[in-house]
Amino acid sequence: MNVRDSSRGLSAQDLEPILAVTRNLAAPFELTTMLATVVSAATQVLHADRATVWLYDAAADQLVLRVATGIEPVRVPADAGLVGSCARNRQIINVPDCYADPRFNPDLDRRTNYRTRCMLTLPLVDHRDILVGVLQVLNKTDGVFDRDDEALASALAAQCAVALQRVRMTEALIEGEKMRQQLEMARVVQMSTLPSAMPAVPGYDVFGTFKPADLTGGDTFDLAVLEQGLLVVLGDATGHGIAPALHVTQMHAMLRMAFRLGADLETAFIQVNNQLADNLPDDRFITAFIGLLDTAAHRMRFHSGGQAPILYFDAASGACLRHNPTSFPLAAMPLSKMRPAVTLEMRQGDILVLLSDGIYEYHNADQEQFGEQRVTEIVRTNHGKSAAELSAILLKAVQEFAKGAPQEDDITVVLVKRKLAAETAHRAFRRKVESLQEIFDFTASFNTAHQVEPQLSHAVDFTIEELFTNMVRYSKMSDAAVDLTLTRIADGVEVTLTDHDVEPFDVTKSPDVDVNLPIGQREPGGLGLHLIRRMVDSIDYEYSKEDRQSRMTFRKTLTGKSADGEVH
Amino acid sequence: MLTIDFAPDGAVVIAGRLDAAQSPAAQSFLDKVSGAVKLDCSRLEYISSAGLGVLLKTQKRLMASAGKLRLVGVSRHLQDIFQYSGFDQIFEIEPAAE
Numbered sequence: 001m002n003v004r005d006s007s008r009g010l011s012a013q014d015l016e017p018i019l020a021v022t023r024n025l026a027a028p029f030e031l032t033t034m035l036a037t038v039v040s041a042a043t044q045v046l047h048a049d050r051a052t053v054w055l056y057d058a059a060a061d062q063l064v065l066r067v068a069t070g071i072e073p074v075r076v077p078a079d080a081g082l083v084g085s086c087a088r089n090r091q092i093i094n095v096p097d098c099y100a101d102p103r104f105n106p107d108l109d110r111r112t113n114y115r116t117r118c119m120l121t122l123p124l125v126d127h128r129d130i131l132v133g134v135l136q137v138l139n140k141t142d143g144v145f146d147r148d149d150e151a152l153a154s155a156l157a158a159q160c161a162v163a164l165q166r167v168r169m170t171e172a173l174i175e176g177e178k179m180r181q182q183l184e185m186a187r188v189v190q191m192s193t194l195p196s197a198m199p200a201v202p203g204y205d206v207f208g209t210f211k212p213a214d215l216t217g218g219d220t221f222d223l224a225v226l227e228q229g230l231l232v233v234l235g236d237a238t239g240h241g242i243a244p245a246l247h248v249t250q251m252h253a254m255l256r257m258a259f260r261l262g263a264d265l266e267t268a269f270i271q272v273n274n275q276l277a278d279n280l281p282d283d284r285f286i287t288a289f290i291g292l293l294d295t296a297a298h299r300m301r302f303h304s305g306g307q308a309p310i311l312y313f314d315a316a317s318g319a320c321l322r323h324n325p326t327s328f329p330l331a332a333m334p335l336s337k338m339r340p341a342v343t344l345e346m347r348q349g350d351i352l353v354l355l356s357d358g359i360y361e362y363h364n365a366d367q368e369q370f371g372e373q374r375v376t377e378i379v380r381t382n383h384g385k386s387a388a389e390l391s392a393i394l395l396k397a398v399q400e401f402a403k404g405a406p407q408e409d410d411i412t413v414v415l416v417k418r419k420l421a422a423e424t425a426h427r428a429f430r431r432k433v434e435s436l437q438e439i440f441d442f443t444a445s446f447n448t449a450h451q452v453e454p455q456l457s458h459a460v461d462f463t464i465e466e467l468f469t470n471m472v473r474y475s476k477m478s479d480a481a482v483d484l485t486l487t488r489i490a491d492g493v494e495v496t497l498t499d500h501d502v503e504p505f506d507v508t509k510s511p512d513v514d515v516n517l518p519i520g521q522r523e524p525g526g527l528g529l530h531l532i533r534r535m536v537d538s539i540d541y542e543y544s545k546e547d548r549q550s551r552m553t554f555r556k557t558l559t560g561k562s563a564d565g566e567v568h
Numbered sequence: 569m570l571t572i573d574f575a576p577d578g579a580v581v582i583a584g585r586l587d588a589a590q591s592p593a594a595q596s597f598l599d600k601v602s603g604a605v606k607l608d609c610s611r612l613e614y615i616s617s618a619g620l621g622v623l624l625k626t627q628k629r630l631m632a633s634a635g636k637l638r639l640v641g642v643s644r645h646l647q648d649i650f651q652y653s654g655f656d657q658i659f660e661i662e663p664a665a666e
Contacts, residue, residue, distance in 0.1 A: 469588040469637025528617030
């Protein structure tokens with residue numbers, strides 16, 4: 001450095017402006033004022049024409065010029081030029097003739113139509129030794145900067161660094177708090193559109209619930225009785241922050257409006273999609289299930305824009321079926337026509353299970369996902385419960401699975417269950433012949449409670465006993481209880497026996513017995529199964545390999561024909 | 569619940585439910601009877617295939633020594649079962665007075 005030697009030291013007169021400036025530095029608590037204060041202090045104390053404050057952006061490793069009179073913000077890499085060199089070495093650089101120094105970048109001069117003659121460049125380092133930025137003081141009014149100026153500038157820089165850092169941290173805090181408040185407001189808006197009470201739908205048990213994640217998420221759901229039927233919606237917007245919460249809220253409102261204006265399912269889907277495609281940023285979209293249930297015909301028509309899996313518990317087979325989306329997510333791109341909607345015939349006991357990926361993708365501490373399999377098992381085991389109970393069981397299972405791992409995404413459950421016209425009773429019985437008495441007590445109390453026609457009770461008990469003792473006899477390897485479900489149906493009873501952890505054995509396929517043989521050739525084996533086929537209206541066998549479950553369902557009514565076609 | 573015992577007239581009275589759980593008790597009782605045996609079924613509420621098996625086994629044993637079981641007081645419901653199973657061809661059945 002080519003600096004005029006001087007050693008007159010800092011006089012009280014020199015220190016005075018620094019002290020005055022230091023008082024000023026205590027006042028501002030927003031950055032723009034603080035930067036202006038620093039600039040004005042530097043020019044004043046050092047008798048300079050201009051000053052520039054570069055703030056260090058640690059995340060980008062850049063120096064950012066926020067304020068210098070009449071100059072637009074500029075970003076430079078934190079190792080470029082004089083400022084970079086100063087930031088890196090954290091040492092003052094005194095350049096008496098800038099255009100003679102190769103490190104000097106004349107771009108700023110050109111842009112601002114200014115000529116920098118001499119310049120002091122000082123690191124702004126706070127009391128914890130953290131780099132806050134770089135201060136440049138330009139063009140001393142009477143000559144070039146000397147050692148005294150360097151000393152003065154260093155003293156000033158130390159004060160400025162601390163003040164700037166204080167303001168930056170305060171601003172970051174305020175910004176964070178603003179963000180938090182905005183997010184909270186967005187969440188309030190998001191949640192305000194959710195149904196506050198479940199609609200009463202004759203013959204149906206519907207339930208929806210929403211558990212927001214702490215920070216971000218964009219789930220929504222809707223369950224509402226409209227002219228077109230029961231509207232069923234589950235939506236999940238992508239992205240983080242406030243936007244997804246507002247995007248799904250938009251979609252929610254648009255759908256309601258479309259249906260209110262009389263749109264059918266396809267029109268609503270297409271129009272809302274196209275409007276959202278216009279509104280949302282290019283990288284954002286919303287996966288959504290949109291269905292309309294005709295509660296008289298028990299027919300649900302739906303479109304799903306990328307929302308999957310769509311699980312459907314089929315009560316007749318006891319299986320959980322899976323449906324795929326019919327379209328891409330809403331807002332991904334405009335649509336002009338669609339594939340046909342999927343139609344679900346909702347029979348008694350059937351359940352539409354819509355869950356957001358906050359459940360399927362919930363990670364536990366071992367980074368394992370909750371997954372579809374667990375959901376399916378829970379639904380199949382608890383399909384007899386009310387929709388609200390099933391939802392609670394699902395959420396509890398997720399919580400237990402998480403083992404304390406935090407909820408990172410919104411969780412939404414929407415269940416639409418067609419009620420059984422009849423009431424149901426269920427109980428598990430130990431797999432031994434001695435359980436028969438308990439079973440008969442159970443059927444007797446069911447028959448009394450539901451006024452089952454007394455003529456039926458023998459055939460029902462007989463059939464249950466045959467099937468149950470068969471399970472006891474042929475599934476010796478299993479000691480799981482046998483589940484018995486009794487359902488009141490019109491003019492009769494439907495009975496399901498579920499045998500767990502067994503090999504398949506279809507009793508309905510067992511051969512008939514020749515009942516006309518002479519006594520010497522008659523054996524008791526097979527007789528029970530032979531008889532029950534003649535006693536009940538229908539008997540069905542079903543085996544689930546996954547669960548190693550045998551399920552037998554028979555119906556017995558006053559008016560029914562027997563399973564082998566005989567009227568009885 | 570099942571009870572099985574002799575009546576004063578020598579008939580065997582079976583009452584209650586002859587299901588798979590009760591069959592062994594009924595079997596061990598009937599294993600001891602011999603000759604022509606009247607089985608009073610008027611209070612037999614229920615019979616399963618296991619119970620039919622007990623009767624069949626007893627009938628076979630008795631017939632081997634020229635004896636037999638005669639079922640009396642058989643309810644409508646039990647008659648159906650005997651008919652469906654072809655046991656009406658194996659046992660002499662006397663319906664209960666309706």
